[in-house]
Amino acid sequence: MSTLRRIKSVSLGDVVPGGADMAEPRFERADPKTLLVDSAYQRELSTRSIRLIHKVVANWDWRRFKPPVVVEIDGGFHVIDGQHTAIAAASHPAIDEIPIMVVEAAEQIDRARAFMGHNRDRVNITTTQLFHAAVAAQDPDAVTVAQICERAGARVLKNPPPNGTYEVGDTVAVKSLLTMANQLGAMKARQVLQALVEAKAAPISADLIKASALLVSAPEYAEDISLEQITNAVRSLGPRAETEARQLAAAKWMPLWRALAVVIFRSKGRGSRRAA
Known part of the structure; x- marks a missing residue:
């Protein structure tokens, strides 16, 4: 019995065919x-x-x-x-x-x-590589995030550094940046990202972005913490922030980024520069 079958068309339903007017390769x-x-x-x-x-x-x-x-x-x-x-x-x-x-x-x-x-x-293909292609293709969301990063002094890498050593402001957290930009708007997202650059974060991780976005937007935090306080807390905590966040996340059964927000909030000092 033959195992061969002819190529046949399928029903397209509501699909509208496109591209037929393009030059063939x-x-x-x-x-x-x-x-x-x-x-x-x-x-x-x-x-x-x-x-x-x-x-x-x-x-x-x-x-x-x-x-x-x-x-x-x-x-x-x-x-x-x-x-x-x-x-x-x-x-x-x-x-x-x-x-x-x-x-x-x-x-x-x-x-x-x-x-x-x-x-x-x-x-x-990684998310960061696709992001840079999207910027070149002038995808609106990608271009917005690229502008936010440029104005904040951050940099989306195409690939993680081979030696694992990040510079201040480096990030590969594209999805978190896109989410933050959509949730907070471009101006506030830029302010948050700039606060993390000023905190000397290297890299600016996805958890740090999500934690900081929560701090400036959630009612239980936003009125009691400023961008300057976030900067000071992240800078003073350094690598200890993630260590304490992991301990808290394990103890309280909460996501790491949310635990990181708690750690930063508890470590806030004085400061008055709030997100717009």
Whole structure:
């Protein structure tokens, strides 16, 4: 009995088909070493990336090959998807050319959006990498958070530092930043983030962001603590803040970030600068 079946269309229901008026991709061959990567939205190579590239080179198999998706810009090919494949091919001593799929995306914003479309549902792209692509694609929420960080003196890293050493103001807590911006608004979120930068937090963790946002918004805290007090408490507590928060969280069966808010509140000193 045959196990083959034909490809058949499915019922679309209320789905409205789109994109049929776009130019179809074309296929060419290119030296992988001539391909370009735009770091405005593409990922930087991590240790994991290097391991993956080594694995691809060691187990090269044309039957598993997927042509990198590229855009032709000023005579050069910019990789939208397939950076690791292209680098593996460039590193393989027996490969001089590879097939590439050329699509149209004249503007950087279109290329960034295409990158997001290829990678949004993949497990091998981090939230921070996707965030930077979203900023390049001018996603409103991502742009707002990027502006908040810039004005507060914070920095969203694309990848955690290899040596684990963060600088003051560094963060990878994209989801917490997005949530805080939506809950508090851009101005208050910037003030909270700036308070944590002034507290010399390195990194600014997701728990610290959520705890601080709670302190300036929850009725049981907001009237009795200022931004300056949050700054002073976080700075004076240092690493002890997380230690005490973990102990409290375990004792009271509460989330770590909420316990951290309690620890900061209990350690507040004098200060009067409140969130707007």
